[in-house]
Amino acid sequence: NLVSIILTKLTPWRNTSVSVSLSLSSLPHETLPLEIATKLFLDTTSIQTASTDFGKLFQETPSAVFRPSTASDIVRLVKSSYTASSPFKIAARGHGHSVGGQAMAKDGVVVDMSTLVSTGIKVRWSESLGFYCDVGGEQLWIDVLRTTMEHGLAPVSWTDYLYLSVGGTLSNAGISGQSFLHGPQISSVLEMDVITGKGDFITCSKSKNSDLFYGVLGGLGQFGIITRARIVLQKAPTRVKWIRMIYEDFATFTKDQEHLISLNDHGPDYVEGYLIMKKSPANNWRSSFFSIQDESKVNSLASQCGIVYSLELVKYFDDFTMQTIDEEINEMCKGLSFKNGFIFKKEATFMDFLNRVRIEELKLQSKGLWDVHHPWLNLFIPKSRIFDFNQHVLVDILQKENRSSGPFLIYPLIRKKWDDNTSAIISEDHEDIFYTVGLLHATKSVEACNIIEDQNKKILKLCDEIGINIKQYFPRYYETKEEWMKHFGAKWSAFEERKAKYDPKLILSPGQKLFNFN
Ligand code: FAD
Numbered sequence: 001n002l003v004s005i006i007l008t009k010l011t012p013w014r015n016t017s018v019s020v021s022l023s024l025s026s027l028p029h030e031t032l033p034l035e036i037a038t039k040l041f042l043d044t045t046s047i048q049t050a051s052t053d054f055g056k057l058f059q060e061t062p063s064a065v066f067r068p069s070t071a072s073d074i075v076r077l078v079k080s081s082y083t084a085s086s087p088f089k090i091a092a093r094g095h096g097h098s099v100g101g102q103a104m105a106k107d108g109v110v111v112d113m114s115t116l117v118s119t120g121i122k123v124r125w126s127e128s129l130g131f132y133c134d135v136g137g138e139q140l141w142i143d144v145l146r147t148t149m150e151h152g153l154a155p156v157s158w159t160d161y162l163y164l165s166v167g168g169t170l171s172n173a174g175i176s177g178q179s180f181l182h183g184p185q186i187s188s189v190l191e192m193d194v195i196t197g198k199g200d201f202i203t204c205s206k207s208k209n210s211d212l213f214y215g216v217l218g219g220l221g222q223f224g225i226i227t228r229a230r231i232v233l234q235k236a237p238t239r240v241k242w243i244r245m246i247y248e249d250f251a252t253f254t255k256d257q258e259h260l261i262s263l264n265d266h267g268p269d270y271v272e273g274y275l276i277m278k279k280s281p282a283n284n285w286r287s288s289f290f291s292i293q294d295e296s297k298v299n300s301l302a303s304q305c306g307i308v309y310s311l312e313l314v315k316y317f318d319d320f321t322m323q324t325i326d327e328e329i330n331e332m333c334k335g336l337s338f339k340n341g342f343i344f345k346k347e348a349t350f351m352d353f354l355n356r357v358r359i360e361e362l363k364l365q366s367k368g369l370w371d372v373h374h375p376w377l378n379l380f381i382p383k384s385r386i387f388d389f390n391q392h393v394l395v396d397i398l399q400k401e402n403r404s405s406g407p408f409l410i411y412p413l414i415r416k417k418w419d420d421n422t423s424a425i426i427s428e429d430h431e432d433i434f435y436t437v438g439l440l441h442a443t444k445s446v447e448a449c450n451i452i453e454d455q456n457k458k459i460l461k462l463c464d465e466i467g468i469n470i471k472q473y474f475p476r477y478y479e480t481k482e483e484w485m486k487h488f489g490a491k492w493s494a495f496e497e498r499k500a501k502y503d504p505k506l507i508l509s510p511g512q513k514l515f516n517f518n
Pocket of ligand 1: 053054059091093094095096097098099102103104113135137138158159160161164165166167169171172173174175176220224225227237373437473508512
């Protein structure tokens, strides 16, 4: 058949893999046009890469990997599936940094977005919009940062780590310490080009095809593949003042976090926080912030207390504000109740600060500690229950069981910075503030990973039992339709309707396990 003939020419080694010839039969050969077939890859390396992700929790093998050059290639692929007698599943793979197989497509086709070259990163200006950039959905945020910085500009909202694709983070939300001020990344998108599950190429914004626009933002890849996003830019600072303060008491720590995020123009540009415990020391992969002396001082406090909390804030500055920045910082930190003598300050370029995790990644990679299992649990928690969560989960489970290393993040976000029309799910209690908690475990052995997976499930069950109405960010522990309905709450019916409208044959992002229950 057509696919086999062409692939023999392109990949003469294909016959060496049994899985290749077996899985090939699951694609509807008769419907694949030549332009599609020449861009399908079945070699072992392509298939293996597309069968795994950053989480290393499990594998799902696709039939083929598709390497598009243009959005039209993706349109053709999706149309081929949509019109086939038995449609095949398709998953866009941005950078494969999900942890739960979300970018996998068992027996289907994984689209390797990295080969797309159409939009690139274009910085533009218009009278009505000001500065913005048009970026391909496949672009990594690090490249968006580098390119926009050449113009003295940058997006306003980030993730902690920048080697993630624009399409991948916009399908979730994209949060970090700037989100309390600017909202998640999905709050600064002006327009997108999207290829739906029917293979329609649609440009959408708040005023044009708004139903698709809102659906796709935070939509877990269910309604379309983002090939271009238009993102708001602002003048970029050149440097940052970076501060960490240590707290022994959770109530004071959260009170100060909440105070800082209420300061608006006079406040910080970034606020996060994390736990320091015996196995999760002061310096971890998020950044070697502390000097050796300061690190041992903080770690010994953590050993004495069992658990301490580090509040992290950043204030941006440039040549114009250089003279006043220290005064501003002093003013901001006045009245904060961190432990006496436990405030640590550092200065960095804006680029180095935003790209801080990469430095640690390279160190961990050299020690073989990056490419390990990542049984992560990310949650949104109502402010009114954050003390209960601290006691029952952070102290009684994480601290006591003390099972793995990895940063455990906790910081507040502001509800009104999230557009309720998007598909993104945050905590349902209508309080102004909610918290995000990221239990970013890393384990070398499968056994340890399984224990953490059980611990994560125990945490979810406990929250349910004691009525802490948490929501999973990057949801991956749901097995039934009822669980997904509960997750989406009031947004479920709109979500389901959009699926029927934009991807009626359930082709897209099967790895989310959302409409394809096992
Ligand atoms: P992939 O894993 O490739 O895909 C994720 C999902 O999006 C899949 O369902 C996929 O099909 C879909 N998808 C991918 N591309 C597209 C597209 N163009 N159009 C439509 N759907 C698409 N997240 C935060 O919010 N804040 C953080 O600070 C943060 N830090 C992280 C740090 C590390 C080290 C890692 C590994 C992850 C972090 N994340 C963070 C999580 C990250 O944002 C998500 O896992 C994101 O999905 C990863 O992007 P990706 O390009 O690798 O997506």
